[in-house]
Amino acid sequence: MxxxxxxxxxxxxxxxxxxxxxxxxxxxxxxxxxxxxxxxxxxxxxxxxxxxxxxxxxxxxxxxxxxxxxxxxxxxxxxxxxxxxxxxxxxxxxxxxxxxxxxxxxxxxxxxxxxxxxxxxxxxxxxxxxxxxxxxxxxxxxxxxxxxxxxxxxxxxxxxxxxxxxxxxxxxxxxxxxxxxxxxxxxxxxxxxxFRQLMPEAYESITSRVEELRERNGPLVQEIERELKEELERRGMKAEVKGREKKPHSIWGKMERKAIAFEQLSDLYGFRVIVDGVEDCYRTLGIVHTKWPLVPGRFKDYISTPKPNDYRSLHTTVIGPRRQRVELQVRTRDMDEIAEYGIAAHALYKDASGAPGAMLSTESSAYAWLRKTIENLSQGLSPEEFLEHTKLELFHDQVFCFTPKGRLIALPRKATPIDFAYAVHTDVGNTAVGCKINGNIAPLVSELKNGDEVEIITSKAQTPPGAWETIAVTGKARAAVRRATRAAVRAQYAGLGRKIAERAFARAGKAFSDEVVTKGMSRLARTAVEDVFAAVGRGEIKTDDLIRAVYPDWTAPRPEDRLAANRAPQGEGWFELKKGHNLKFKIPEGGEEAFVAALPIRGINSDLPVRFSPQGGAVPGDRIVGILTPGEGITIYPIQSKALQHFEDAPERWLDVRWDVDELSTGRFPARIRVTAINEPGTLGQVATIIGERNGNIEGLEMRSRSPDFTEMLIDLDVFDLRHLNGILTDLRGRPVVSSAERVNG
Missing domain, CATH: 1.10.3210.10 (Hypothetical protein af1432)
Incomplete structure (x- = not known):
């Protein structure tokens, strides 16, 4: 001690x-x-x-x-x-x-x-x-x-x-x-x-209850020690038996973890049986299990599978003397020394004669784990992230899982296959798309249990979703997901910025290439071409500034000229993109080829950081305009949206965009409608039924009472395209309870 x-x-x-x-x-x-x-x-x-x-x-x-x-x-x-x-x-x-x-x-x-x-x-x-x-x-x-x-x-x-x-x-x-x-x-x-400092009342309560239990049970620990030792000696086993009560913090932790009262605890006593050799450990276990009934699910073999801190012992719980639950740990004397003193008892600091001081080339598993943890935690985290991930790595109890080839992976409790994948290798985690647990397909968010065999299914096309950071338990997994997410977002912005820059250079009639942009990097305070494009994609660098950095003599067009080009009236010179779509765009200078080069918009799941107008969305079939928002990407508005008035003084943020949606696509897009209906029972049900029968999906609903007789509903829908939306509006207008139904564009 x-x-x-x-x-x-x-x-x-x-x-x-x-x-x-x-x-x-x-x-x-x-x-x-x-x-x-x-x-x-x-x-x-x-x-x-x-x-x-x-x-x-x-x-x-x-x-x-x-x-x-x-x-x-x-x-x-x-x-x-x-x-x-x-x-x-x-x-x-x-x-x-x-x-x-x-x-x-x-x-x-x-x-x-x-x-x-x-x-x-x-x-x-x-x-x-x-x-x-x-x-x-x-x-x-x-x-x-x-x-x-x-x-x-x-x-x-x-x-x-x-x-x-x-x-x-x-x-x-x-x-x-x-x-x-x-x-x-x-x-x-x-x-x-x-525990005594942070929760003094709980500490005193548990201490007093343990004292009461000790007085009521009398010399229970000594009796169990004596009976265990006598039974082992009768079977020819020489063993040392040591018993003790659990500590207050350990008792409190079990009560909290299992949500039980002190009176429901049945294993307040733990006993160590110390024998001469490993074979004696298993013989002792056999003697104990034949003498007293085993509590199912409470046997663990940390001799054949040691803990990462080098702890080795057999754990079991039996219904022992006085019908008391008795926790037993069976180990050798060497194992007991390591269990008590841990790495301090390891041969790392002892020479062959047992004198401390000599450094051996081998290191304990506990120290190897610590070094690897520190290495993982030291990779570019902010101080707050470092502290958070350190606590995550150190604080949890552990579960032990295996790869299909038998490699042991130790993880915190509540760990998922995501944590397992990153524990195997960062690349495995970054490309994980699924998993098998004990041979059965399982979700990546499953909670792993001791002894699970986990096989990770990977795909080179996969990048880890940002949501994994909230699911992962280990600091290593969270840090890796965060790094991958940042890299993916940077790549998205760089791809967006490249396309924006290419279009801007084309409109300006200037040559565009990576080599050309490289010439202006020093003026833009960037050290890599991808950093330049990412900054353009995030809106940190305006395309006019980029062109001027490369071509110092270039003069940007006047804002009123650029605005007029973006907001030209529909009519002569507009081009129908695809048969079957009511979708027309102004042909930019350069003809159809320049038009086709406009940024393609597929939906919110595209590779670009794209979102739709929060005031009413946009659907295929709408004429659309892209507005670049610094730090957020592109927001898509229908050309008739009133919100575009707010951007009239920033024409450099207006982008040429086009729909790139297959006619057979099942993707849905956001739209908002306003329905004025008679205020009577069943009206809302009729409106919802019409939308459902038309295969529309209601995402949000706001009801306003305009008068005692009529109710106004603002409904956010997901629809396939403009034709689908117009069909829903037509059906709504045909119902007797509906006074009017119209689309809303804020």
Whole structure:
């Protein structure tokens, strides 16, 4: 168990003795120098409790001696606040104690000069710095966790306004980090200390109920321990049995997760059975299951399939002595040490003789997971996004799934095949179109369960929808979707901008090509042709400015001339696009070829960022005009829309557009109608029936009472084209209850 308190500030020889107990080869002189240096550096500084400040790094070092860590880590603990809070420098520490220790202390030092407004952003940037240091040397994390543990033990001395923030940060980041590193005891204590601060009433309630239960049951834990041990000995198994009650935070978490009351909890006690070897683990399990009934669905084998933090054990729940539910964990002594101390117990910091200090080439699965997580989290996220994704990666419990080839993928609970796909590879996630779970076709939004075999179906034509970001659970998946979405949007705007620029150059009678545009990039403050076109597509660069950047001598036409060209009256010179469509356009200069080059509009699912007028939409068959809106793309209006009056002073935003819709297309387009009907029962039903019989789809309805006798309805419809819309209006006008029916164009 971790050391809880130090009655009085330790002296040098006491610290050395603590280290010598587990490492006889300790460098006593190094520890003495660090002790004296830190004590002098902190000098007369005091903590909020009134104790000398040096008592804090000394406590941190004491916690790490219980984890049996190497000399460098103990020294780093003694010095961890010197660069941040004293006049000490990294160069001085490196000169006195070596580069390795100086790097550890530097990794534990917060960034003081952060020119950031948001406290959350500062927290995120300091966390990013810490995680990057951990990626270089995991001992930074071990010191930081011990530092946080002692700060939480003395939280009552911190100003009240800071306590909740520190406790919440502990619960969000440091306790999950300890869990991911397999440091079970430290995680439990951090959680309980934070829980007591954040929810004192709940903490006291659970603590008192556990105490009442303990008094009522008497020595129940000892009885179960004795009966388990006797049964195993009778079957020839030598085992150590340890039982304990669950911690308050663990109890609270289970009550919240399962939405049950304290009285409904049936497994408040957990027992560890520690045996000599792996075979003994399975023999013990057989003995337990033949003696007491197994609770179905509660057996897990983390020996054959270890957790990513290297945790290995057999878990089972049985109806044991006194008809109590008993949770059992069966493991070897080596497994128990890793379960207690996690990465601190790993051979990464121990040589063949068991003395800490040697660095081996192999790294634990927990550390490998942490390094990969940090790598994924460090790819161009804003501070707030980084903090959010870090919490997502660290906080969730896990499920274990498999690829068809048997590769194990660990994911947070509630993860989906989308998360699974990105865990396999970013390219797999970006091209995922479907999945099979245990051989059956399933939606990509399905929640995965332990043991699922997941096969991802991909297509090179796929790009991840932006909505996936809200569905994905892992930070890696969310970040990848966000990057892909940004790239896709940029590509869309670049494609739109290229077409807009091409049309503008044609109208100006100037040559157009990527090479031509490249000549003007410096004047436009852009470094790539695609950036220029994307800016044009977003409306950030006007086409006149683009042409002038390439051809400085070119003169733009007067606004009134351009406006007249866009709003010329219908009549001579108009061209019917396709037989069967009442769709006519003015032929631009250059004849039919120039007209056909107008931007094709297929609908809201096209490759271009297109939307339709919110004041009444537009349907195939309408004469249409495109208005470029900076940052939003193109808005399509019917030529008769009153809203176009608002853009008369911005003719450069008007675009040549045309419908490109197949006559057999089943795509629908938005339109708005106004129906005035007699105000009597059943009128709305008749109107809706007519629209339904005509295969129209009602998207929205607003009813206004014009008089006691008549009601005005504004109905938003989805229709195939103008002919379809006119048919609906004709049928409505033929009903006796309908006074008038007309299309609305705002």
């Amino acid at each position: 971790l050391r809880r308190t130090v009655p009085a500030m330790m002296r040098q020889y006491e610290l050395v003795e603590r280290v010598r107990r587990y490492n006889p080869q300790t460098d006593e002189a190094l520890l003495d120098r660090a002790y004296v240096y830190a004590m002098r550096a902190h000098g007369a500084q005091v903590r909020a409790s009134g104790d000398p400040y040096f008592s804090h790094p000394l406590e941190v070092a004491a916690i790490l001696t219980d984890l049996k860590l190497d000399d460098a880590t103990i020294v780093a603990a003694l010095l961890h606040d010197t660069i941040e809070d004293t006049d000490a420098t990294k160069a001085e520490i490196e000169r006195l104690f070596g580069k390795q220790i100086a790097d550890l202390v530097e990794g534990l030092t917060k960034i003081k000069k952060l020119d950031l407004v948001s406290k959350q952003a500062k927290q995120a940037e300091n966390l990013r710095k810490l995680l990057l240091a951990i990626a270089d040397d995991v001992r930074v994390l071990l010191v930081k966790l011990a530092d946080r543990l002692h700060n939480m033990r003395t939280l009552k001395y911190v100003p009240p306004e800071k306590r909740d923030r520190v406790a919440q940060e502990t619960l969000d980041i440091y306790a999950p980090l300890a869990a991911r590193m397999g440091m079970h005891d430290m995680r439990e204590e951090l959680e309980d200390l934070a």
